[in-house]
Amino acid sequence: MLAPNPFSPTSKLAIACSFENMPGATSPPVAGVKRKRVVDKSDRRSSKSKSKSRRQPSSGGGESDDDGSDDPQTEVLRLEAEVLESRKNYNNIAKLLQLAKDDDSEDEIAILAAVALCRIFTRLVVSGDMNKSKGMAQPEVLVVSWLRERYREYKDGLIAHFLNCKNVRKQATGLTLLMRSVKEESKQSNYSWKHTVLKQIIEAVLVSKEEGLRDEFAEKYFGKFDDIRYYTFKTIQNLLASDVAPTEKQRAASHSFALLLSLETVPTSKNDIQNYYTESEGKPPVPSLSVYKSQAQESWLSTLRAGITKEQRKTMLGVLSHQIAPWFPQPEMLMDFLTDSYNVGGATSLLALSGLYYLMAEKNLDYPSFYQKLYSLLDESILYSKHRSRFFRLLDTFMSSTHLPATLVASFIKRLSRLALYAPPAGVVVVIPWVYNMFQRHPACTFMMHREVRDPEWKQELEEEGMDDPFDMDEKDPLLTNAIESSVWELETLQHHYHPNVATLAKIIAEQFTKRSYSLEDFLDHSYTALLDIELDRDLKKDPEVEFEIPKRIFTAEDGLNPLGQLFNQVVEAR
Numbered sequence: 125m126l127a128p129n130p131f132s133p134t135s136k137l138a139i140a141c142s143f144e145n146m147p148g149a150t151s152p153p154v155a156g157v158k159r160k161r162v163v164d165k166s167d168r169r170s171s172k173s174k175s176k177s178r179r180q181p182s183s184g185g186g187e188s189d190d191d192g193s194d195d196p197q198t199e200v201l202r203l204e205a206e207v208l209e210s211r212k213n214y215n216n217i218a219k220l221l222q223l224a225k226d227d228d229s230e231d232e233i234a235i236l237a238a239v240a241l242c243r244i245f246t247r248l249v250v251s252g253d254m255n256k257s258k259g260m261a262q263p264e265v266l267v268v269s270w271l272r273e274r275y276r277e278y279k280d281g282l283i284a285h286f287l288n289c290k291n292v293r294k295q296a297t298g299l300t301l302l303m304r305s306v307k308e309e310s311k312q313s314n315y316s317w318k319h320t321v322l323k324q325i326i327e328a329v330l331v332s333k334e335e336g337l338r339d340e341f342a343e344k345y346f347g348k349f350d351d352i353r354y355y356t357f358k359t360i361q362n363l364l365a366s367d368v369a370p371t372e373k374q375r376a377a378s379h380s381f382a383l384l385l386s387l388e389t390v391p392t393s394k395n396d397i398q399n400y401y402t403e404s405e406g407k408p409p410v411p412s413l414s415v416y417k418s419q420a421q422e423s424w425l426s427t428l429r430a431g432i433t434k435e436q437r438k439t440m441l442g443v444l445s446h447q448i449a450p451w452f453p454q455p456e457m458l459m460d461f462l463t464d465s466y467n468v469g470g471a472t473s474l475l476a477l478s479g480l481y482y483l484m485a486e487k488n489l490d491y492p493s494f495y496q497k498l499y500s501l502l503d504e505s506i507l508y509s510k511h512r513s514r515f516f517r518l519l520d521t522f523m524s525s526t527h528l529p530a531t532l533v534a535s536f537i538k539r540l541s542r543l544a545l546y547a548p549p550a551g552v553v554v555v556i557p558w559v560y561n562m563f564q565r566h567p568a569c570t571f572m573m574h575r576e577v578r579d580p581e582w583k584q585e586l587e588e589e590g591m592d593d594p595f596d597m598d599e600k601d602p603l604l605t606n607a608i609e610s611s612v613w614e615l616e617t618l619q620h621h622y623h624p625n626v627a628t629l630a631k632i633i634a635e636q637f638t639k640r641s642y643s644l645e646d647f648l649d650h651s652y653t654a655l656l657d658i659e660l661d662r663d664l665k666k667d668p669e670v671e672f673e674i675p676k677r678i679f680t681a682e683d684g685l686n687p688l689g690q691l692f693n694q695v696v697e698a699r
Contacts, residue, residue, distance in 0.1 A: 310402035351409035441475035507551030535602035
Protein backbone atom coordinates (compact mmCIF):
# COMPACT_ATOMS: atom_id res chain seq x y z
CA MET A 125 0.00 0.00 0.00
CA LEU A 126 1.37 3.41 -0.94
CA ALA A 127 2.27 5.73 1.90
CA PRO A 128 0.21 8.94 2.03
CA ASN A 129 1.79 12.19 0.94
CA PRO A 130 3.19 13.65 4.16
CA PHE A 131 2.76 17.18 2.89
CA SER A 132 -0.86 16.87 1.76
CA PRO A 133 -3.27 19.36 3.36
CA THR A 134 -4.68 16.65 5.64
CA SER A 135 -1.31 15.66 7.09
CA LYS A 136 0.53 19.00 7.41
CA LEU A 137 -0.28 19.40 11.06
CA ALA A 138 0.91 15.93 12.05
CA ILE A 139 4.17 16.24 10.15
CA ALA A 140 4.75 19.75 11.45
CA CYS A 141 4.49 18.38 14.97
CA SER A 142 6.90 15.58 14.18
CA PHE A 143 9.46 18.09 12.77
CA GLU A 144 9.83 19.67 16.19
CA ASN A 145 10.95 16.37 17.72
CA MET A 146 13.43 15.44 14.97
CA PRO A 147 17.12 15.71 15.72
CA GLY A 148 19.03 18.49 13.98
CA ALA A 149 16.05 20.71 13.46
CA THR A 150 18.30 23.69 12.77
CA SER A 151 20.70 23.23 9.86
CA PRO A 152 24.29 24.44 10.32
CA PRO A 153 25.36 27.39 8.26
CA VAL A 154 27.38 26.86 5.12
CA ALA A 155 30.67 28.67 4.56
CA GLY A 156 30.21 31.73 2.45
CA VAL A 157 26.44 31.97 3.14
CA LYS A 158 25.21 34.69 5.43
CA ARG A 159 23.28 33.38 8.45
CA LYS A 160 19.74 34.71 8.73
CA ARG A 161 18.64 36.50 11.87
CA VAL A 162 16.37 34.30 13.99
CA VAL A 163 13.14 36.13 14.70
CA ASP A 164 11.36 35.56 18.03
CA LYS A 165 8.05 33.70 17.61
CA SER A 166 6.03 36.26 19.55
CA ASP A 167 7.52 39.08 17.47
CA ARG A 168 6.78 37.18 14.28
CA ARG A 169 3.14 36.58 15.32
CA SER A 170 2.70 40.23 16.20
CA SER A 171 4.24 41.32 12.90
CA LYS A 172 1.95 38.94 10.99
CA SER A 173 -1.13 40.30 12.79
CA LYS A 174 -0.06 43.83 11.97
CA SER A 175 0.42 42.95 8.32
CA LYS A 176 -3.02 41.33 8.24
CA SER A 177 -4.63 44.41 9.75
CA ARG A 178 -2.86 46.60 7.22
CA ARG A 179 -4.12 44.47 4.34
CA GLN A 180 -7.74 44.85 5.48
CA PRO A 181 -9.63 47.43 3.42
CA SER A 182 -10.56 50.69 5.05
CA SER A 183 -14.12 51.51 5.97
CA GLY A 184 -14.27 53.91 3.06
CA GLY A 185 -13.69 51.08 0.54
CA GLY A 186 -10.21 52.38 -0.48
CA GLU A 187 -7.10 50.29 -1.22
CA SER A 188 -4.67 49.25 1.51
CA ASP A 189 -1.59 51.34 2.13
CA ASP A 190 1.43 50.24 0.08
CA ASP A 191 4.14 49.99 2.73
CA GLY A 192 6.14 47.10 1.15
CA SER A 193 4.41 44.28 3.07
CA ASP A 194 3.07 42.81 -0.20
CA ASP A 195 6.45 43.03 -1.98
CA PRO A 196 7.15 39.60 -3.65
CA GLN A 197 10.87 39.92 -3.00
CA THR A 198 10.23 40.41 0.69
CA GLU A 199 7.92 37.39 0.60
CA VAL A 200 10.65 35.22 -1.00
CA LEU A 201 13.18 36.22 1.63
CA ARG A 202 10.66 35.57 4.39
CA LEU A 203 9.87 32.07 3.08
CA GLU A 204 13.58 31.25 2.85
CA ALA A 205 14.27 32.54 6.36
CA GLU A 206 11.45 30.44 7.79
CA VAL A 207 12.74 27.27 6.10
CA LEU A 208 16.25 27.81 7.44
CA GLU A 209 14.84 28.68 10.85
CA SER A 210 12.78 25.54 11.49
CA ARG A 211 12.09 22.23 9.79
CA LYS A 212 8.37 22.60 10.30
CA ASN A 213 8.42 25.30 7.61
CA TYR A 214 9.62 22.95 4.85
CA ASN A 215 6.28 23.50 3.11
CA ASN A 216 7.64 26.89 2.04
CA ILE A 217 9.93 25.02 -0.38
CA ALA A 218 6.90 24.12 -2.49
CA LYS A 219 5.84 27.77 -2.55
CA LEU A 220 9.30 28.88 -3.67
CA LEU A 221 9.32 26.21 -6.36
CA GLN A 222 6.03 27.54 -7.66
CA LEU A 223 7.46 31.08 -7.85
CA ALA A 224 10.60 29.86 -9.61
CA LYS A 225 8.62 27.88 -12.21
CA ASP A 226 5.88 30.44 -12.78
CA ASP A 227 6.43 31.82 -16.29
CA ASP A 228 3.81 34.48 -15.72
CA SER A 229 5.68 36.06 -12.82
CA GLU A 230 8.43 38.62 -13.25
CA ASP A 231 11.87 37.28 -14.11
CA GLU A 232 13.37 39.01 -11.09
CA ILE A 233 11.02 37.14 -8.73
CA ALA A 234 11.74 33.80 -10.41
CA ILE A 235 15.48 34.39 -10.19
CA LEU A 236 15.25 35.43 -6.55
CA ALA A 237 13.21 32.34 -5.70
CA ALA A 238 15.68 30.07 -7.54
CA VAL A 239 18.64 31.58 -5.68
CA ALA A 240 16.83 31.20 -2.36
CA LEU A 241 16.12 27.54 -3.12
CA CYS A 242 19.78 27.01 -4.03
CA ARG A 243 20.81 28.26 -0.59
CA ILE A 244 18.20 26.07 1.09
CA PHE A 245 19.12 22.87 -0.75
CA THR A 246 22.84 23.56 -0.37
CA ARG A 247 22.42 23.63 3.41
CA LEU A 248 20.29 20.50 3.35
CA VAL A 249 22.86 18.64 1.25
CA VAL A 250 25.80 19.75 3.39
CA SER A 251 24.04 18.98 6.69
CA GLY A 252 23.00 15.53 5.50
CA ASP A 253 19.29 16.16 6.04
CA MET A 254 18.57 14.64 2.62
CA ASN A 255 20.36 11.34 3.29
CA LYS A 256 18.61 8.21 4.49
CA SER A 257 20.24 6.13 7.21
CA LYS A 258 19.59 2.84 8.90
CA GLY A 259 17.20 2.96 11.83
CA MET A 260 15.56 6.15 10.61
CA ALA A 261 11.94 6.51 11.69
CA GLN A 262 9.20 6.23 9.07
CA PRO A 263 8.13 9.92 9.32
CA GLU A 264 11.73 10.99 8.79
CA VAL A 265 12.04 8.67 5.78
CA LEU A 266 8.97 10.31 4.27
CA VAL A 267 10.40 13.75 4.88
CA VAL A 268 13.74 12.85 3.24
CA SER A 269 11.94 11.33 0.27
CA TRP A 270 9.83 14.46 -0.10
CA LEU A 271 12.90 16.71 0.07
CA ARG A 272 14.68 14.63 -2.55
CA GLU A 273 11.68 14.83 -4.83
CA ARG A 274 11.54 18.61 -4.42
CA TYR A 275 15.26 18.80 -5.10
CA ARG A 276 14.83 16.89 -8.37
CA GLU A 277 11.88 19.11 -9.23
CA TYR A 278 14.04 22.17 -8.54
CA LYS A 279 16.82 21.03 -10.87
CA ASP A 280 14.38 20.00 -13.58
CA GLY A 281 12.71 23.38 -13.28
CA LEU A 282 16.01 25.21 -13.71
CA ILE A 283 16.68 23.29 -16.92
CA ALA A 284 13.15 23.73 -18.28
CA HIS A 285 12.40 27.31 -17.24
CA PHE A 286 15.86 28.88 -17.04
CA LEU A 287 18.24 27.21 -19.48
CA ASN A 288 15.58 26.90 -22.19
CA CYS A 289 14.29 30.47 -21.95
CA LYS A 290 15.36 33.50 -24.01
CA ASN A 291 16.23 35.71 -21.06
CA VAL A 292 20.03 35.93 -20.97
CA ARG A 293 20.14 36.67 -17.26
CA LYS A 294 17.90 33.73 -16.39
CA GLN A 295 20.06 31.44 -18.51
CA ALA A 296 23.26 32.55 -16.79
CA THR A 297 21.64 32.29 -13.35
CA GLY A 298 20.22 28.84 -14.06
CA LEU A 299 23.56 27.56 -15.30
CA THR A 300 25.38 28.93 -12.25
CA LEU A 301 22.86 27.43 -9.80
CA LEU A 302 22.89 24.03 -11.50
CA MET A 303 26.67 23.88 -11.56
CA ARG A 304 26.69 24.90 -7.90
CA SER A 305 24.49 21.90 -7.12
CA VAL A 306 26.90 19.65 -9.03
CA LYS A 307 29.79 20.95 -6.97
CA GLU A 308 27.99 20.47 -3.63
CA GLU A 309 26.80 16.98 -4.55
CA SER A 310 30.34 15.95 -5.47
CA LYS A 311 31.41 16.44 -1.85
CA GLN A 312 29.13 13.61 -0.69
CA SER A 313 30.56 10.15 -0.07
CA ASN A 314 28.00 8.45 -2.35
CA TYR A 315 28.64 10.78 -5.29
CA SER A 316 28.49 9.26 -8.78
CA TRP A 317 28.62 10.80 -12.24
CA LYS A 318 25.69 8.62 -13.29
CA HIS A 319 23.37 10.29 -10.78
CA THR A 320 24.51 13.85 -11.40
CA VAL A 321 22.53 16.51 -13.24
CA LEU A 322 25.61 17.46 -15.29
CA LYS A 323 24.52 15.26 -18.20
CA GLN A 324 21.21 17.11 -18.48
CA ILE A 325 23.02 20.46 -18.21
CA ILE A 326 25.37 19.66 -21.09
CA GLU A 327 22.56 18.31 -23.24
CA ALA A 328 20.53 21.47 -22.60
CA VAL A 329 23.51 23.58 -23.63
CA LEU A 330 24.05 21.55 -26.82
CA VAL A 331 20.44 21.69 -28.04
CA SER A 332 19.82 25.28 -26.92
CA LYS A 333 18.76 27.79 -29.56
CA GLU A 334 20.83 30.50 -27.86
CA GLU A 335 24.56 30.78 -28.44
CA GLY A 336 24.99 32.89 -25.30
CA LEU A 337 24.34 29.89 -23.04
CA ARG A 338 26.97 27.86 -24.89
CA ASP A 339 29.53 30.65 -24.64
CA GLU A 340 28.79 31.05 -20.93
CA PHE A 341 29.34 27.34 -20.34
CA ALA A 342 32.51 27.30 -22.46
CA GLU A 343 34.06 30.30 -20.72
CA LYS A 344 33.28 29.44 -17.10
CA TYR A 345 33.42 25.65 -17.02
CA PHE A 346 34.34 23.78 -20.22
CA GLY A 347 37.46 25.81 -20.92
CA LYS A 348 38.75 25.78 -17.33
CA PHE A 349 38.05 22.41 -15.70
CA ASP A 350 39.31 19.07 -16.97
CA ASP A 351 36.58 16.97 -15.36
CA ILE A 352 33.79 19.08 -16.87
CA ARG A 353 35.55 18.91 -20.22
CA TYR A 354 36.01 15.13 -19.98
CA TYR A 355 32.35 14.53 -19.18
CA THR A 356 31.30 16.93 -21.96
CA PHE A 357 33.29 14.81 -24.43
CA LYS A 358 31.31 11.74 -23.39
CA THR A 359 27.97 13.55 -23.50
CA ILE A 360 28.65 14.87 -27.03
CA GLN A 361 29.24 11.36 -28.30
CA ASN A 362 26.11 9.95 -26.68
CA LEU A 363 23.87 12.80 -27.79
CA LEU A 364 25.00 12.81 -31.43
CA ALA A 365 24.65 9.02 -31.59
CA SER A 366 21.11 9.05 -30.16
CA ASP A 367 17.85 9.28 -32.07
CA VAL A 368 17.12 12.96 -31.56
CA ALA A 369 15.24 15.21 -33.94
CA PRO A 370 17.28 16.30 -37.01
CA THR A 371 17.03 19.99 -36.09
CA GLU A 372 18.24 19.31 -32.54
CA LYS A 373 21.07 17.12 -33.80
CA GLN A 374 22.13 19.88 -36.20
CA ARG A 375 22.16 22.44 -33.36
CA ALA A 376 24.02 20.00 -31.12
CA ALA A 377 26.67 19.44 -33.80
CA SER A 378 27.07 23.19 -34.30
CA HIS A 379 27.41 23.86 -30.54
CA SER A 380 29.73 20.87 -30.17
CA PHE A 381 31.94 22.24 -32.94
CA ALA A 382 32.14 25.64 -31.23
CA LEU A 383 32.91 24.09 -27.83
CA LEU A 384 35.66 21.83 -29.16
CA LEU A 385 37.13 24.65 -31.21
CA SER A 386 37.37 26.85 -28.10
CA LEU A 387 40.08 24.57 -26.65
CA GLU A 388 43.35 26.33 -27.40
CA THR A 389 45.72 24.30 -25.22
CA VAL A 390 46.30 20.54 -25.34
CA PRO A 391 47.55 18.61 -22.27
CA THR A 392 50.84 16.84 -22.88
CA SER A 393 51.28 14.98 -19.58
CA LYS A 394 49.32 13.76 -16.58
CA ASN A 395 50.49 16.81 -14.62
CA ASP A 396 48.48 19.01 -16.99
CA ILE A 397 45.23 17.35 -15.82
CA GLN A 398 44.77 18.64 -12.29
CA ASN A 399 42.21 21.42 -12.50
CA TYR A 400 38.96 19.83 -11.30
CA TYR A 401 35.63 21.49 -10.61
CA THR A 402 34.19 18.66 -8.53
CA GLU A 403 35.62 17.68 -5.15
CA SER A 404 34.92 13.96 -4.99
CA GLU A 405 37.21 11.64 -3.06
CA GLY A 406 38.78 8.47 -4.41
CA LYS A 407 39.56 7.99 -8.09
CA PRO A 408 40.16 11.16 -10.13
CA PRO A 409 37.41 12.09 -12.61
CA VAL A 410 39.84 11.79 -15.55
CA PRO A 411 41.43 8.30 -15.54
CA SER A 412 44.49 9.03 -17.69
CA LEU A 413 45.87 11.25 -20.43
CA SER A 414 45.34 8.62 -23.14
CA VAL A 415 41.67 8.13 -22.18
CA TYR A 416 41.23 11.90 -21.99
CA LYS A 417 42.51 12.40 -25.53
CA SER A 418 40.60 9.39 -26.84
CA GLN A 419 37.34 10.93 -25.64
CA ALA A 420 38.27 14.23 -27.33
CA GLN A 421 39.06 12.36 -30.56
CA GLU A 422 35.72 10.55 -30.53
CA SER A 423 33.94 13.85 -29.87
CA TRP A 424 35.52 15.43 -32.93
CA LEU A 425 34.73 12.41 -35.10
CA SER A 426 31.11 12.37 -33.90
CA THR A 427 30.80 16.06 -34.72
CA LEU A 428 32.25 15.56 -38.21
CA ARG A 429 29.92 12.63 -38.88
CA ALA A 430 26.93 14.75 -37.87
CA GLY A 431 27.89 17.24 -40.57
CA ILE A 432 29.52 20.68 -40.61
CA THR A 433 29.02 23.67 -42.86
CA LYS A 434 31.45 24.98 -45.45
CA GLU A 435 32.52 27.86 -43.21
CA GLN A 436 33.02 25.51 -40.26
CA ARG A 437 35.20 23.30 -42.44
CA LYS A 438 37.39 26.26 -43.38
CA THR A 439 37.66 27.34 -39.74
CA MET A 440 38.63 23.84 -38.66
CA LEU A 441 41.24 23.47 -41.41
CA GLY A 442 42.83 26.75 -40.39
CA VAL A 443 43.72 25.50 -36.89
CA LEU A 444 43.84 21.74 -37.43
CA SER A 445 47.59 21.16 -37.32
CA HIS A 446 48.26 22.96 -34.01
CA GLN A 447 44.90 23.00 -32.19
CA ILE A 448 42.96 19.88 -33.19
CA ALA A 449 45.35 17.17 -34.40
CA PRO A 450 47.34 17.15 -31.09
CA TRP A 451 44.13 15.98 -29.34
CA PHE A 452 44.06 12.88 -31.56
CA PRO A 453 45.96 9.78 -30.34
CA GLN A 454 45.49 8.57 -33.94
CA PRO A 455 45.66 11.68 -36.13
CA GLU A 456 45.76 9.51 -39.25
CA MET A 457 41.99 9.18 -38.79
CA LEU A 458 41.80 12.74 -40.15
CA MET A 459 43.35 11.69 -43.46
CA ASP A 460 40.03 11.11 -45.25
CA PHE A 461 38.66 14.42 -44.01
CA LEU A 462 41.76 16.27 -45.21
CA THR A 463 41.88 14.60 -48.62
CA ASP A 464 38.17 15.31 -49.17
CA SER A 465 38.77 18.94 -48.21
CA TYR A 466 41.82 19.07 -50.48
CA ASN A 467 39.72 17.86 -53.42
CA VAL A 468 37.10 20.59 -52.93
CA GLY A 469 39.34 23.17 -54.57
CA GLY A 470 39.71 26.89 -54.04
CA ALA A 471 40.37 28.31 -50.60
CA THR A 472 39.34 25.04 -48.91
CA SER A 473 42.18 23.21 -50.65
CA LEU A 474 44.64 25.88 -49.57
CA LEU A 475 43.61 25.52 -45.95
CA ALA A 476 43.86 21.72 -46.10
CA LEU A 477 47.54 21.93 -47.08
CA SER A 478 48.92 22.47 -43.58
CA GLY A 479 46.96 19.53 -42.15
CA LEU A 480 48.13 17.16 -44.86
CA TYR A 481 51.72 18.28 -44.51
CA TYR A 482 51.48 17.79 -40.74
CA LEU A 483 50.42 14.17 -41.22
CA MET A 484 53.13 13.61 -43.83
CA ALA A 485 55.92 15.17 -41.77
CA GLU A 486 54.93 14.10 -38.25
CA LYS A 487 53.13 10.78 -38.82
CA ASN A 488 54.92 9.60 -42.00
CA LEU A 489 51.71 9.20 -43.94
CA ASP A 490 52.12 8.72 -47.68
CA TYR A 491 50.22 10.91 -50.14
CA PRO A 492 51.79 10.26 -53.57
CA SER A 493 49.78 12.86 -55.48
CA PHE A 494 50.54 15.67 -53.04
CA TYR A 495 52.69 17.79 -55.36
CA GLN A 496 50.40 17.13 -58.30
CA LYS A 497 47.46 18.43 -56.24
CA LEU A 498 49.56 21.34 -55.05
CA TYR A 499 50.46 22.22 -58.63
CA SER A 500 46.78 22.17 -59.63
CA LEU A 501 46.08 24.92 -57.05
CA LEU A 502 48.22 27.38 -59.00
CA ASP A 503 45.50 29.10 -61.02
CA GLU A 504 44.56 32.66 -61.90
CA SER A 505 42.84 33.30 -58.56
CA ILE A 506 45.70 32.28 -56.28
CA LEU A 507 47.45 35.66 -56.42
CA TYR A 508 44.17 37.48 -55.75
CA SER A 509 43.08 35.27 -52.86
CA LYS A 510 42.88 36.62 -49.30
CA HIS A 511 44.77 33.46 -48.27
CA ARG A 512 47.70 34.36 -50.56
CA SER A 513 50.15 34.99 -47.72
CA ARG A 514 49.23 31.75 -45.98
CA PHE A 515 49.60 29.80 -49.21
CA PHE A 516 53.08 31.12 -49.97
CA ARG A 517 54.24 30.36 -46.43
CA LEU A 518 53.11 26.77 -46.89
CA LEU A 519 54.44 26.59 -50.45
CA ASP A 520 57.86 27.76 -49.27
CA THR A 521 57.84 25.00 -46.65
CA PHE A 522 56.74 22.29 -49.10
CA MET A 523 59.40 23.26 -51.67
CA SER A 524 62.22 23.68 -49.16
CA SER A 525 63.68 20.21 -49.74
CA THR A 526 66.76 20.19 -52.00
CA HIS A 527 65.97 16.60 -53.05
CA LEU A 528 62.96 17.52 -55.17
CA PRO A 529 63.34 16.79 -58.92
CA ALA A 530 64.50 19.78 -60.93
CA THR A 531 61.74 19.10 -63.48
CA LEU A 532 59.08 19.48 -60.80
CA VAL A 533 60.63 22.65 -59.33
CA ALA A 534 60.92 24.17 -62.80
CA SER A 535 57.19 23.63 -63.39
CA PHE A 536 56.30 25.56 -60.23
CA ILE A 537 58.71 28.38 -61.16
CA LYS A 538 57.40 28.65 -64.69
CA ARG A 539 53.71 28.49 -63.78
CA LEU A 540 53.97 31.17 -61.09
CA SER A 541 56.04 33.36 -63.42
CA ARG A 542 53.32 33.08 -66.05
CA LEU A 543 50.58 33.88 -63.52
CA ALA A 544 52.56 36.93 -62.37
CA LEU A 545 51.88 38.56 -65.76
CA TYR A 546 48.19 38.86 -64.79
CA ALA A 547 48.64 39.44 -61.06
CA PRO A 548 48.30 42.65 -59.05
CA PRO A 549 51.53 44.33 -57.89
CA ALA A 550 51.07 42.96 -54.36
CA GLY A 551 51.07 39.42 -55.78
CA VAL A 552 54.02 39.97 -58.13
CA VAL A 553 56.31 41.18 -55.33
CA VAL A 554 55.78 37.80 -53.62
CA VAL A 555 56.46 35.67 -56.71
CA ILE A 556 59.80 37.25 -57.66
CA PRO A 557 61.61 36.67 -54.31
CA TRP A 558 60.17 33.17 -54.13
CA VAL A 559 61.51 32.34 -57.62
CA TYR A 560 64.90 33.77 -56.63
CA ASN A 561 65.02 31.48 -53.58
CA MET A 562 64.07 28.46 -55.70
CA PHE A 563 66.95 29.14 -58.08
CA GLN A 564 69.30 29.32 -55.10
CA ARG A 565 68.10 25.99 -53.70
CA HIS A 566 67.97 24.21 -57.05
CA PRO A 567 70.91 25.30 -59.24
CA ALA A 568 69.88 22.81 -61.94
CA CYS A 569 67.01 25.14 -62.80
CA THR A 570 69.19 28.20 -63.43
CA PHE A 571 69.35 27.31 -67.14
CA MET A 572 65.86 28.83 -67.32
CA MET A 573 67.44 32.26 -66.74
CA HIS A 574 70.31 32.08 -69.16
CA ARG A 575 70.24 29.46 -71.91
CA GLU A 576 72.72 30.62 -74.59
CA VAL A 577 72.34 29.27 -78.13
CA ARG A 578 75.74 28.35 -79.62
CA ASP A 579 74.65 27.14 -83.06
CA PRO A 580 74.95 30.19 -85.44
CA GLU A 581 72.20 29.00 -87.80
CA TRP A 582 69.74 28.32 -84.99
CA LYS A 583 70.65 31.61 -83.37
CA GLN A 584 69.94 33.50 -86.58
CA GLU A 585 66.64 31.64 -87.03
CA LEU A 586 65.60 32.57 -83.49
CA GLU A 587 66.43 36.22 -84.06
CA GLU A 588 64.42 36.33 -87.28
CA GLU A 589 61.41 34.11 -86.52
CA GLY A 590 61.44 33.60 -82.77
CA MET A 591 60.35 30.32 -81.18
CA ASP A 592 57.38 28.69 -79.46
CA ASP A 593 57.54 28.27 -75.70
CA PRO A 594 57.78 24.51 -75.01
CA PHE A 595 56.03 24.93 -71.64
CA ASP A 596 52.56 23.39 -71.58
CA MET A 597 50.36 25.51 -69.32
CA ASP A 598 47.45 23.06 -69.56
CA GLU A 599 49.38 20.00 -68.38
CA LYS A 600 48.22 18.84 -64.91
CA ASP A 601 51.29 16.76 -64.09
CA PRO A 602 54.25 19.01 -63.10
CA LEU A 603 56.70 16.35 -64.32
CA LEU A 604 55.38 16.55 -67.93
CA THR A 605 55.13 20.30 -68.58
CA ASN A 606 58.56 20.72 -70.29
CA ALA A 607 59.18 23.75 -68.10
CA ILE A 608 62.84 22.84 -67.69
CA GLU A 609 63.25 23.34 -71.48
CA SER A 610 61.72 26.82 -71.32
CA SER A 611 62.87 30.14 -69.83
CA VAL A 612 61.55 32.75 -67.43
CA TRP A 613 60.99 35.40 -70.08
CA GLU A 614 57.95 36.46 -68.02
CA LEU A 615 60.22 37.84 -65.30
CA GLU A 616 62.20 39.82 -67.85
CA THR A 617 58.93 41.24 -69.11
CA LEU A 618 58.10 42.32 -65.54
CA GLN A 619 61.23 44.50 -65.59
CA HIS A 620 59.11 46.95 -67.61
CA HIS A 621 56.15 46.81 -65.24
CA TYR A 622 54.15 50.01 -64.76
CA HIS A 623 54.79 49.96 -61.02
CA PRO A 624 58.36 51.10 -60.30
CA ASN A 625 58.78 48.84 -57.27
CA VAL A 626 57.83 45.76 -59.26
CA ALA A 627 60.09 46.73 -62.15
CA THR A 628 63.05 47.29 -59.82
CA LEU A 629 62.47 44.02 -57.98
CA ALA A 630 62.25 42.02 -61.22
CA LYS A 631 65.78 43.14 -62.16
CA ILE A 632 67.29 40.90 -59.46
CA ILE A 633 66.98 38.00 -61.92
CA ALA A 634 69.35 39.74 -64.33
CA GLU A 635 71.98 40.43 -61.66
CA GLN A 636 74.55 38.18 -60.02
CA PHE A 637 73.20 35.90 -57.30
CA THR A 638 75.27 37.31 -54.48
CA LYS A 639 72.40 37.25 -51.97
CA ARG A 640 71.80 33.81 -50.46
CA SER A 641 68.03 34.17 -50.19
CA TYR A 642 65.25 36.63 -49.49
CA SER A 643 63.06 36.53 -46.41
CA LEU A 644 59.63 35.87 -47.83
CA GLU A 645 57.95 37.44 -44.78
CA ASP A 646 59.16 40.87 -45.94
CA PHE A 647 56.96 40.62 -49.06
CA LEU A 648 53.86 38.72 -47.94
CA ASP A 649 51.88 41.55 -46.39
CA HIS A 650 52.05 43.98 -49.29
CA SER A 651 48.79 45.36 -50.62
CA TYR A 652 47.57 48.18 -52.86
CA THR A 653 47.34 50.43 -49.83
CA ALA A 654 50.85 49.61 -48.64
CA LEU A 655 52.37 50.16 -52.08
CA LEU A 656 50.50 53.44 -52.47
CA ASP A 657 51.64 54.64 -49.04
CA ILE A 658 55.25 53.89 -49.96
CA GLU A 659 54.98 56.00 -53.09
CA LEU A 660 53.25 58.87 -51.31
CA ASP A 661 55.86 58.94 -48.55
CA ARG A 662 58.80 58.83 -50.96
CA ASP A 663 61.15 61.83 -50.93
CA LEU A 664 61.22 63.36 -54.43
CA LYS A 665 64.54 64.65 -55.73
CA LYS A 666 62.80 66.76 -58.36
CA ASP A 667 59.25 67.73 -59.09
CA PRO A 668 57.47 65.40 -61.52
CA GLU A 669 56.55 66.70 -64.95
CA VAL A 670 52.87 67.27 -65.53
CA GLU A 671 50.84 68.29 -68.56
CA PHE A 672 49.80 71.91 -68.10
CA GLU A 673 48.08 72.51 -71.45
CA ILE A 674 44.38 71.60 -71.47
CA PRO A 675 43.40 70.01 -74.82
CA LYS A 676 40.64 71.74 -76.74
CA ARG A 677 39.20 68.55 -78.23
CA ILE A 678 39.08 64.94 -77.09
CA PHE A 679 36.89 63.09 -79.61
CA THR A 680 36.76 65.57 -82.51
CA ALA A 681 39.13 66.99 -85.07
CA GLU A 682 38.92 69.94 -87.46
CA ASP A 683 37.00 67.92 -90.03
CA GLY A 684 34.97 65.58 -87.84
CA LEU A 685 35.78 62.79 -85.36
CA ASN A 686 39.37 61.83 -84.59
CA PRO A 687 40.30 58.09 -84.31
CA LEU A 688 39.35 57.99 -80.62
CA GLY A 689 36.01 59.61 -81.40
CA GLN A 690 35.34 57.15 -84.23
CA LEU A 691 36.07 54.24 -81.91
CA PHE A 692 33.75 55.69 -79.28
CA ASN A 693 31.04 56.15 -81.92
CA GLN A 694 31.32 52.48 -82.93
CA VAL A 695 30.89 51.41 -79.32
CA VAL A 696 27.78 53.56 -78.95
CA GLU A 697 26.23 52.19 -82.13
CA ALA A 698 27.04 48.60 -81.14
CA ARG A 699 25.16 49.02 -77.88
